[in-house]
Amino acid sequence: MTTLAAVLDPFLSLLYPPRCLVCRALGAAGLCTACLEQIVSVADPACPVCGHTVDLNDGCLNCLSRRPAFVRARALGAYEGVLQTAIYHFKYRDRPQLAGPLGRSLASFARDQCAHLNDLKFDALQPVPMHSTRRRLRGYNQSERLARVVCTELGLPLCDALVRSRPTRPQVGLAREARCHNLAGAFTVRRPEEVRGKTLLLIDDVATTGSSLSECAAALRAAGAAAVYGLTLAAG
Ligand SMILES: [Zn+2]
C-alpha cells in the first residue's frame, strides 16, 4: 500500500464500508457467510465421472459421446443464484478478492469429497490457464487466484506448467460440438518435466460441459501426467 493509500484507507472504509458483493450486507468484504450458505449443490443424480446432473433416461450427455480425459471432476455447486452472481463479480467486475471466500469454500468442499478426489493425494494444483491477451485485459486469471487459495488451504503446491497457447472464443453460447472444436489444441504444457508422472488437480471457476477441463487434462496427460482430476466452483 502506498503512503497516501495507507492514510486514506480508514476514511475510505468509513465512506465505503466493506459489504457483501451479493446481498450488500455490511461487514463482510466479498461474500458473507449467509450467502455462502445459500450455495446450492449440484442436483442428484450426478454423473460419477464429471459430477454434472444427469438425465436418468439419457445418461450423462457430457461423458457419453466422449469420455473425458480427467478421472473425475466435482463442483462446489450448481451455476445459479448466489454462486452465479459471485462468479460474475469475480470474473467480470474486477473483484479478485472473491478468491478468498470462494477458494476457502472450495477447499472445504474438496475435503468433503475427498473420496471422489483421490483422497486429495495430489502432487500439485493446476489452474485452467487464460490466454495472455485476455489476462492482460482482465488483469488477473480468476482460476489462478482461486487455485492459490485452495493450495494454501490444502497445503499443496501450485503448478504453472499449462498455458493457453491460442486465444479461444468464450465457450458461453456454443453448442457441445462447437465447444470441443473451439478448444482443440488450445492448451500446451510449456514445462513437461513439471507434470511428468504427477497426479494433478485442475481448478476452474465454471464447468459447463467439462470440455475445458477435459482438453486441459488431455494436454497434461500427453505431456506425461499420471492422472488428472478436476475441481470447479460451479457446474452447469
Ligand atoms: Zn451476502
Ligand SMILES: [Zn+2]
Ligand atoms: Zn458425466
